Amino acid sequence: MDTDEWNDAEQRRTPFPPQLGGLKLDAITLHEGESTVLAEYLYCGGPGGNRELRLHLLDPASLPEHLEFDAHPGQYERATMANQPITLAHIDPNFGPWDAIIDRDQAPWLRVLTSADTxxxxxxxxxxLSEVLSEQ
Structure with missing residues (x-):
């Protein structure tokens, strides 16, 4: 993909805040075809500029009826935030990486993926996640 297509996030309208978790919205990609991801919002920054947070809009019609946990070594928990059920997965509770699915009542669902970092x-x-949900 052409780099210019990744760097026009400031010029696009988005239903999400320009910053999440102290990271700046850097790129937006739209997915077509049979992808379960309808759109991806990439937030970058943090110390050293190495931290990433990816926000995916998911098409629940293309997902399994019941989400199953992967067999990889990780920890999972279910929580509720803004009356929305959330599934959180991580390797380390202090450094991540994090994988969160917000199972909203309406489509599309939201998924947040992060890099591991301090x-x-x-x-x-x-x-x-609270910042994401406050914009909805």
Whole structure:
């Protein structure tokens, strides 16, 4: 993909905030065809500029009826935020990486994926999810 297509996030209208978890919205991609991901919003920044947060809009019609946890080593928990059920998965509760699915009553569902980094704790991901849900 052409780099210019990735760097026009500031010029696009988006239903999400320009910053999440202290990271700046850097790129937006739209997916067509048979992808379960309808759109991806990429947030970047943090110390050293190495932190990433990816927000996916998911098409629930193309997902399995019941989400199953992967067999890889990780920890899972279910929570509720803004009356929305959330499934959180991580390797380390202080550094991530995080994988969160917000199972909204209406489509599309939301998924948040993060890189592992310093200060990407459970509190940080919950604050980021709260920022996403406050915009909805």
């Amino acid at each position: 200060d990407t704790s459970r509190d940080w991901i919950l604050k980021s």
